[in-house]
Amino acid sequence: xxxxxxxxxxxxxLRGALDANTLLVVAGHPGSGKTTLASxxxxxxxxxxxxxxxxSLQEDKEKLYRNMxxxxxxxxxxxxxxxxxxxKLPVTVAEESISEIYINIINRNIMEFNPSxxxxxxITPILKILKSDIKARAVLQNFFFELPKxxxxxxxxxxxxxxxxxxxxxxxxEFIADAILVMRHSVVGRLLRRELEIRKARGAPISAAKIYFxxxxxxxxxxxxxxxxxxxxxxxxSNIVRLPCREIEDFLHSIYSGEAIYVSYPPHLFPxxxxxxAIAAAxxxxxxxxxxxxxxxxEYIWYRIAEAIxxxxxxxISIDKVKDVLKDYVVIEAYSPAAxxxxxxxxxxxESVQRIKPYVITILGTSFTAMGNTEEYVKNYGDLILNxxxxxxxxxxxxxxxxxxxxxxxxxxxxxxxxxxxxxxIKTQNGEELEHIIARKGSPTMIAKDHIFNxxxxxxxxxxxxxxxYSSQHTITN
Numbered sequence: 001x002x003x004x005x006x007x008x009x010x011x012x013x014l015r016g017a018l019d020a021n022t023l024l025v026v027a028g029h030p031g032s033g034k035t036t037l038a039s040x041x042x043x044x045x046x047x048x049x050x051x052x053x054x055x056s057l058q059e060d061k062e063k064l065y066r067n068m069x070x071x072x073x074x075x076x077x078x079x080x081x082x083x084x085x086x087x088k089l090p091v092t093v094a095e096e097s098i099s100e101i102y103i104n105i106i107n108r109n110i111m112e113f114n115p116s117x118x119x120x121x122x123i124t125p126i127l128k129i130l131k132s133d134i135k136a137r138a139v140l141q142n143f144f145f146e147l148p149k150x151x152x153x154x155x156x157x158x159x160x161x162x163x164x165x166x167x168x169x170x171x172x173x174e175f176i177a178d179a180i181l182v183m184r185h186s187v188v189g190r191l192l193r194r195e196l197e198i199r200k201a202r203g204a205p206i207s208a209a210k211i212y213f214x215x216x217x218x219x220x221x222x223x224x225x226x227x228x229x230x231x232x233x234x235x236x237x238s239n240i241v242r243l244p245c246r247e248i249e250d251f252l253h254s255i256y257s258g259e260a261i262y263v264s265y266p267p268h269l270f271p272x273x274x275x276x277x278a279i280a281a282a283x284x285x286x287x288x289x290x291x292x293x294x295x296x297x298x299e300y301i302w303y304r305i306a307e308a309i310x311x312x313x314x315x316x317i318s319i320d321k322v323k324d325v326l327k328d329y330v331v332i333e334a335y336s337p338a339a340x341x342x343x344x345x346x347x348x349x350x351e352s353v354q355r356i357k358p359y360v361i362t363i364l365g366t367s368f369t370a371m372g373n374t375e376e377y378v379k380n381y382g383d384l385i386l387n388x389x390x391x392x393x394x395x396x397x398x399x400x401x402x403x404x405x406x407x408x409x410x411x412x413x414x415x416x417x418x419x420x421x422x423x424x425x426i427k428t429q430n431g432e433e434l435e436h437i438i439a440r441k442g443s444p445t446m447i448a449k450d451h452i453f454n455x456x457x458x459x460x461x462x463x464x465x466x467x468x469x470y471s472s473q474h475t476i477t478n
């Protein structure tokens with residue numbers, strides 16, 4: 001008999017942790033998501049045909065069902081199918097009789113309902129009541145120890161940890177429990193950051209001791225499991241990404257499928273030239289480009305593409321027309337870093353790649369990390385970013401990272417990227433001139449003046465406009 005957490009990612013990470021006769025302790029600060037996780041375990045296993053007995057000392061049934069329904073956990077539905085029973089234990093019981101009363105109530109429900117899963121939410125009030133009665137406390141603790149064997153299934157005990165403490169404080173339960181998960185939350189900037197620490201998980205190959213998660217309406221808990229690649233994959237040197245202009249090829253030479261390119265530019269600029277080159281590469285390779293922006297909206301990027309065509313060719317073309325002609329080649333998605341924790345942003349990129357299946361992916365905006373300490377950011381998330389880029393390489397994706405210049409990030413990305421392009425603004429008598437310093441690992445550094453890019457960009461603008469003209473004529477003909 002095997003049970004699941006019902007949380008994507010967590011089941012894969014803790015595979016084998018919830019076998020029959022398992023005692024799971026879910027501990028954490030108030031409001032950290034303990035009841036949501038326990039309800040998820042109860043609900044998802046009930047959907048698989050396992051009966052769940054939910055024992056509450058704090059939550060009212062109606063309130064719990066209502067709150068969980070908002071998260072896509074329909075406890076009322078599985079109750080109606082006879083797969084869930086909810087009981088609330090009284091807390092106004094004399095200390096000298098509480099063990100006997102609780103044990104009798106639980107045993108009676110086990111006999112009547114025959115559950116495979118029991119959730120106790122929460123064990124902390126019980127142990128507080130029995131604090132002075134060591135014997136009764138020991139009897140009740142021993143009863144909870146034996147619950148998994150009693151039902152030949154899974155027992156989930158929820159425990160409260162005061163905000164100022166980290167210890168669970170359950171005594172022997174912590175030693176006997178087969179798995180212990182500790183849930184916390186903290187405020188980072190203006191965002192609520194939730195983390196889950198895996199303190200113990202017998203029988204599960206643990207590759208990460210701490211993961212981050214969110215709780216969202218209609219979905220419930222979503223865990224962000226860090227990527228872990230045991231081997232470093234190599235770029236596919238047999239698959240060359242065709243470039244749109246001879247001028248660019250002279251500087252970049254060959255770009256191989258799976259390589260990573262880091263483009264750094266002054267904070268006051270927008271990397272439109274490099275984006276246009278990536279779009280043109282998608283067109284000539286008859287492939288798809290995915291642009292994920294953490295800096296500006298997708299509409300703004302489409303606007304800049306249309307404006308570039310107008311500027312280079314002195315023609316009028318609408319944003320809608322540009323979108324239509326590039327719909328088979330370019331997908332643009334934008335996500336606000338003010339609305340997502342950093343772990344979530346990088347998993348959004350991973351999920352988008354799995355959904356869109358592009359040939360080239362560009363991530364626009366590493367500068368959102370400036371909201372905090374960039375050195376600290378690289379320290380905490382460098383391994384996650386590196387594994388994400390290596391995973392894209394394993395998929396054969398060419399990855400382009402765009403970011404305004406920040407010393408710590410620049411130093412980090414120059415170590416992990418195959419090609420580095422650093423754009424600098426050089427002051428001249430007429431204002432400023434852009435200079436592009438291009439370096440490939442193992443090759444001499446080269447410098448390209450902006451007029452070389454302008455020649456290529458004019459060709460790209462003509463290519464996109466020609467596609468638009470052909471599209472219009474083809475539509476009229478049909």
